[in-house]
Amino acid sequence: MSKKPKKTLQVKTLGSSLDSQPATSGSTPTLQQATASEKQQLIPLIQALETARGNRVIIYWVTDLARISEGVVPSLYDQLSAIGKQETLDLFLFTRGGDVEAPWRIVTLMREFCTRFAVLVPYRSHSAGTLLAMGADEIIMTSMGVLSPIDPSRTHPLLPRREGATEAEPISVQDMRHAMTFIKETAKPGSETTYTPEAMAEIVTALFDKIHPLAIGAIEQSYALAKLIGTRCLGTHMTGPDDKDKINRIVNALCDDYKSHAYPICRREAKDIGLKVIDAQPNVDSAMMELLKFYMARDIGLPKTNIRPTSGQTLKLNIAWLDSTNKQMRVEQETLIEKDNKARSIGDRWVEY
Numbered sequence: 195m196s197k198k199p200k201k202t203l204q205v206k207t208l209g210s211s212l213d214s215q216p217a218t219s220g221s222t223p224t225l226q227q228a229t230a231s232e233k234q235q236l237i238p239l240i241q242a243l244e245t246a247r248g249n250r251v252i253i254y255w256v257t258d259l260a261r262i263s264e265g266v267v268p269s270l271y272d273q274l275s276a277i278g279k280q281e282t283l284d285l286f287l288f289t290r291g292g293d294v295e296a297p298w299r300i301v302t303l304m305r306e307f308c309t310r311f312a313v314l315v316p317y318r319s320h321s322a323g324t325l326l327a328m329g330a331d332e333i334i335m336t337s338m339g340v341l342s343p344i345d346p347s348r349t350h351p352l353l354p355r356r357e358g359a360t361e362a363e364p365i366s367v368q369d370m371r372h373a374m375t376f377i378k379e380t381a382k383p384g385s386e387t388t389y390t391p392e393a394m395a396e397i398v399t400a401l402f403d404k405i406h407p408l409a410i411g412a413i414e415q416s417y418a419l420a421k422l423i424g425t426r427c428l429g430t431h432m433t434g435p436d437d438k439d440k441i442n443r444i445v446n447a448l449c450d451d452y453k454s455h456a457y458p459i460c461r462r463e464a465k466d467i468g469l470k471v472i473d474a475q476p477n478v479d480s481a482m483m484e485l486l487k488f489y490m491a492r493d494i495g496l497p498k499t500n501i502r503p504t505s506g507q508t509l510k511l512n513i514a515w516l517d518s519t520n521k522q523m524r525v526e527q528e529t530l531i532e533k534d535n536k537a538r539s540i541g542d543r544w545v546e547y
Contacts (some may be wrong), residue, residue, distance in 0.1 A: 236517060249312070259513040273518050313327040358532075466475070508529065523544055
């Protein structure tokens with residue numbers, strides 16, 4: 195979960211995405227025609243999942259060009275208002291992650307409109323997505339669904355930058371903590387590799403030459419924040435007298451026990467950790483997988499030719515969706531193609547389509 199300024203796009207290379215777009219020939223449908231056709235396919239798929247689950251469903255689909263952020267809150271409020279208060283609501287979620295604070299705001303808003311809510315994970319709900327799922331009364335997962343650790347990564351103005359980069363590189367909290375632990379352990383008398391005080395001073399000085407002490411403090415703050423948000427999210431539904439210790443164990447496991455932020459936590463392992471995970475029933479699984487296939491094939495707006503965009507060209511991309519049978523909403527982003535096929539957001543907004 196990279197703690198960056200509140201914007202939807204992360205700078206990415208579009209080469210692989212462009213390569214995956216099939217070349218087309220002849221006439222192509224207009225954007226309006228394509229959108230109308232998509233909606234005609236989408237609504238029955240949502241209705242099928244609602245029938246299988248017996249609950250109203252909201253789809254929150256965040257492409258790899260976007261991130262969970264508090265920018266979704268006004269649009270989510272519009273969706274919830276259109277649906278009205280329900281006993282139970284389902285949030286169908288797909289994301290690589292996002293801002294660490296955003297899940298708590300989404301969870302609290304969802305609970306303003308329902309007594310119980312579930313997060314449905316057809317495939318991936320990583321990082322901030324896992325934090326969001328922790329705030330649900332139950333997590334419904336297909337056999338392909340995975341969560342991830344919640345230890346955050348963070349960028350900071352005082353962190354190192356790659357040559358020519360406009361933003362500092364994000365640093366994993368766990369990477370930083372492991373580095374600090376290594377320094378402390380090797381400084382102990384009797385350790386296998388004991389450095390002299392002078393050598394340790396040189397190591398610490400070299401570290402601080404690369405990473406400013408204030409940035410280290412900010413990274414440690416992000417770690418504490420991730421634990422706080424995880425605890426708060428679980429605390430919305432784990433309220434029993436013995437749940438406090440269980441919450442601490444779950445949060446500590448997701449923050450500390452995995453050595454990679456990308457570690458995939460399948461549903462069986464998620465249950466072992468103590469999360470309220472339920473295997474999707476066959477009819478629910480089938481409905482979730484049909485929706486997954488639909489969204490994975492959705493057009494995000496990349497050119498459907500084998501000609502790459504050129505430097506200076508502007509594209510309009512669809513980078514996130516928030517859909518229900520009542521409203522269909524998406525993030526439309528103006529994207530500038532820069533040198534080396536890098537893309538930079540020059541503005542985005544949530545719109546009904």
